[in-house]
Amino acid sequence: MKLAGCLLLAAAALAAGGALAEKADRDKPTQIEANRMSSDDARRMTLFEGNVVLTKGTVTVRADRIVVRQDAEGFQTSTATGAPARFRQRQDPKDGKEGEWIEGEALRIEIDDRKSTVELFDRAKVTRGRDEVTGNHSFVDQRSDFFSVNAGKDGAPGGRVRAVLQPKPAAE
Numbered sequence: 001m002k003l004a005g006c007l008l009l010a011a012a013a014l015a016a017g018g019a020l021a022e023k024a025d026r027d028k029p030t031q032i033e034a035n036r037m038s039s040d041d042a043r044r045m046t047l048f049e050g051n052v053v054l055t056k057g058t059v060t061v062r063a064d065r066i067v068v069r070q071d072a073e074g075f076q077t078s079t080a081t082g083a084p085a086r087f088r089q090r091q092d093p094k095d096g097k098e099g100e101w102i103e104g105e106a107l108r109i110e111i112d113d114r115k116s117t118v119e120l121f122d123r124a125k126v127t128r129g130r131d132e133v134t135g136n137h138s139f140v141d142q143r144s145d146f147f148s149v150n151a152g153k154d155g156a157p158g159g160r161v162r163a164v165l166q167p168k169p170a171a172e
Contacts, residue, residue, distance in 0.1 A: 028057035034066075044070040052080075058090040063109070075114035084123060085109045091128075100129045104138070116142040124149070130166040 035050025046068045048054075054061040063080035070076045080087075084105040091099035104127070106120035117140065120126065124138040126149075136152030149161045 030054065030056040060088045062086045077113065078111045080109040081107065083107065103127045106138070118142065131164065133161065133163045135161040
């Protein structure tokens, strides 16, 4: 596989839309900026290091390091790490209203293209609109819209999950 192909696959893996992002994001070009990039075609792995910023449509991922691996069938898994690593993306509009922004941060974010899952490890925090959930581990299944948060043994402050859910207007 040529280097350019690895870069495109790496970018596509991290910017995979899934159920959370706007559907239009899938058709947008991907831009990655980093201080360094290396690719190992034999291991099907691409590494971006140093102030990494990935942008695709409404999706933005910021991390110190992003590692992208591709299996034989072309599915990618990506691991973004930082102090913390962060992502931001907008959901599809619903009922004629603009889509809400979802933001997340953790020391490690793993995205599995095959399973359509996103996991946040170590000091995980996810914000959707004005609602916020924190814990040590957050799991999102984009196919089923399932979401879970665990405190973990060294998890959130006080060893518990914390959620702040804002009241919604009656029209919602």
